[in-house]
Amino acid sequence: MSTVSSEEVQVLARLARLALSPEQLERFGLQLARILDYVALLQQVDVDDVPEYLPPEQPGSALRRDDIGPILTSEMALAAAPQKRGRLVVVPKFKED
């Protein structure tokens, strides 16, 4: 049975931008370990010389004519922003002066 320590789960949580409580870190650690044990099944498959999956039909180039079409106005596009100032979205400070 593999284990995923709380520290490792903490690293994943940070990468995934999720704030987790110590209880959640422990529970997710146990559940992830169990799922990873199951997924280890894939290590038994011989995949030498097998390419990664690609759908049979690859999407073609989707260039459109350069015409003006229906657009969202900035009011519409910003209507759902949780915090606005004029036509700008407000976010907490992320850079030192």
Place this chain on the structure above:
Amino acid sequence: MSDDVATLRNLTACEIAGKVARGECTARALAHAYLSFIEQSEPKLHAYLRWLPDSALSQADAIDRARDAGAPLGPLAGVPMALKDIFVTRGVETTCGSRVLSGWVPPYQGTHAARLEQAGAVLLGKLAMDEFAMGSSNENTPFEAVRNPWALDHVPGGSSGGSAAAVAARSCAFSLGTDTGGSIRQPASLCNVVGIKPTYGRVSRYGMIAFASSLDQAGPICQDVRDAARVLAVIAGHDPLDATSLDVPVPDYEAACARGCKGVRVGVHRAAMDLDGLDPEVRAAFERSLELLRDCGASLCDVELPHFSHAVATYYVLCTAEASSNLARYDGVRYGLRVQGGNLLDMYENTRAQGFGAEVKRRIMLGTFVLRKDSYQAYYGRAQRVRTLVARDYEAAFARCDVIASPTSPVPGFRVGERVDDPLAMYLSDVFTIGANLAGLPAMSLPGGFSRATHTRPRLPIGLQLCAPRLAEETLFAVGRSYEAATTWGQDIAPGARI
């Protein structure tokens, strides 16, 4: 409730469209009948996240006016339907079953809602689902869990559980669901309705909130096969707004329903019948279904799917990887929930911690793990290679047969709360459905019988799954309709339709 209203709710989508076109009933009367039942049943069923009486009645009135004026009507004119809340609807709150999107009112219309509106269908409301379509029971939700109309203490399946339950309870004439690993077919199976996951690319994904983009596909959940054919024909076809939508003509699916299944070769992967956890009643119903298919003129043959037992593991590596990437956009900045923090990073982490439920977090974490530089080759890269092998297995099998039959779900259904603490056991309930997603193939679930009522379990529906080669949806409709016509269980109405 008057007989008239109950009668209207027993009509199929095709019957409704016929009656409206002939002036035998109005779209308003239909919408009213369904809306009244929704009001009455929802406190027990919880299939809807919201319903829209005003806009539904005004859409219905527009259909009635068009008919009175002699204007041409669409193939679904006046048919009351509902959409899984994963489908973007302009001006109507769309949450994808998540707190992180609560209150989000889209400024644009998705292709599905647009095409159904164009065909004359009347949108009754938005249906409940597992959060971000992650789940097989509808219990992954910050809202009320949907109940199965066949037994209210049982789950309806997932993730399109609201879509399947609403059709089974006749609180809409048909619905749309989405299917990433079985999310149309498994709830259709648990609720005794018809659900089809089309070929990847057959239906646009524009306006369908992304979970795992290489696997996600939208499709109808209906009362019968002919309804499914009509609805799929409306939503299928190339969409310039989705680069993965296939630019190939849409065949006449309704005509395919009349083809019968004489001479069709039905493949059976016998080894899958020895699966641990396959309910004996599901197995017995499946064997009976094979006999019926043979009686309808099909021939049976054995096929091998050598990587069948690797499909679930492959799927849970790939879908979580894609989900962790797709769900990175929910950061509290431009739309949806924002939970404040001292700096930008804290705001992201707090927003996502409070906005997402446990299953979504679990999958994002697993996806983050398999995409890390150190684990990428061992997990994601390897799973992509196994996916190639799974797709090749199907290709080889279809050299010997026209359609592959299996149970849809290994169990007939389970009680609310029974599996919530065991994510892996829940994942394994997708064992028969996942292959079609990995290989991009069309597959349909049909009512395939019932389990017997015992002192531990009520009488519950069992689904039959048919899977066909790429773009061979017509074969599914031909075989499915032929099988349906030879059985009676699809016509059984759930007790939940009479709440």
